[in-house]
Amino acid sequence: MLNADKPFSTASERNREPILAVLREHFSDRRSVLEIGSGTGQHAVYFAEALPQLIWQTSDRDENHEGIRLWLADANLPNVKAPLTLDVSGAWPTQLYDAIYSANTLHIMSWSEVEQMFARLPQVMTNDAKLAVYGPFNYDGHFTSDSNAAFDAALRAAVPHRGIRDFEAIDILARRAGLQLLEDRAMPANNRCLVWQRRVNP
Template identity: 60%
Template structure:
């Protein structure tokens, strides 16, 4: 069997992220994770939040690795991962979407917005309303700039690395991301400082 994918950053950040998720997801029943990556977050959060159903998703290339983590953990609240990616210029922007009758109480994404091109970030936000229940949350973890400035030298170095790897990627400005959220009827609930110069942003849908 192929060795499971592994992310050291997931191991480092899962505890501080969980401490915030526990405050917000007490009444949640269906949560969608966009960009599940290795699947480590899905396993950790689903185990700690057993009352909800944690739906992992990612590009098709990442699904085998996610399945390995889910199958090894054998949790009752982690269904098979689904293919889901932001498609620029598409409607609703996230394709393919889950079943039409599924509306998630929360959508979570960690370390995705700076990896994607800006057009794909726009597509992701455009596709959120079709997936969200009334009053649902969108929770995003990662590094962000504020007022066009890096919050640390390490984030500046990381941004240089990202752009060398893919010129379309890069640390996003909080104000630009918040504007995309507001355009889809999402209001910022909290901006939480996290270790290693990261943030956890929580938005809530204002309409049904």
Template identity: 60%
Template sequence: MTDRPYAPACDRNRDPILEVLRAHFADRHDVLEIGSGTGQHAVHFAAAMPWLRWQCSDRAENLPGMALWLDEAALPNTPTPVELDVDAGPWPRSQTRDGRFDAVFSANTLHIMGWPQVEAFFDGLDATLADDATLVVYGPFNYGGQYTSDSNRDFDGWLKARDPVSAIRDFEAVDALAARIGLRLLDDIAMPANNRSLVWRRDSGRRV
């Protein structure tokens, strides 16, 4: 179909991300993807990992294009995408007895959001993640307040020129938000194009 939205970056990064997800979602069942965008990642990952129920979500304006990808793929493990604005909710519920997801994935979202929305992202996850859930976030991050590459510095400048609230986030600040909802960092994996895959596991459902 030629009318589907298309993000070239998804084709470039999908296989390195899939390698991470195969390792960390091997024992997971019910995944919420936050900020599914075009839906390209969803159809690739859901096809490669058929044991997962892959629930897409995004803001309302992205759902029609995403549905074109999901409808064409017609996979049995990708239910109808749902609307989610992390600021406003409501947050989706899984099909499990307690309505919580045992895995969440998000790619290239935290640097697009403003910082209050990043805080809302983790606040929303508090009630959405199961007690032993895994969270994987992909994208660029700064460490110790420093860029990891000249290209990330340039990208950050482009982000801020486009929208002043956007910015590459400091890993330490994001990890602190994760720790507040009981998430412990398991892995920090270098990815192509100076990106990272951050993997957290929840040890309990309580804030620290």
């Protein structure tokens, strides 16, 4: 019997298919994924079911673990792992992953947390690992839509350190971490899906 008390994100339900199209292309040869900020757990079970070759490791702050576990219990998939405690400013996993995924997290973190996340990524990535990040981004210092501008204002009004990040600033952090941009794909509702790959000679 399915658990009716599971947390539910309408946005996660709405954006999962466009994101899956990106992951089908870029994660087709991947084996182990670390999801940073699993939220409700909806994306984890949807993507893990659609991409059964992946071992999908969920993670988030402790307060979100119960909801993630409810989604995992209902899905009962062999390739999704129970959530790890991961705050980008704290301890990170010791395992290496050939794929990292994160959705709608960068505008929730403070800028210093975003910097810490990218600085710490290499320690959990294999030499050829890929990183896929979904969410809204500004370009050349400008919002891409009126709705994104309104969203940014609402974020900052609620918590001042939040806000839509500039793509160029994020790409600088990625390059400092040894990542090269593979694709910047337009997504519905004025979002983007950015994919980088780490390039390290063995």
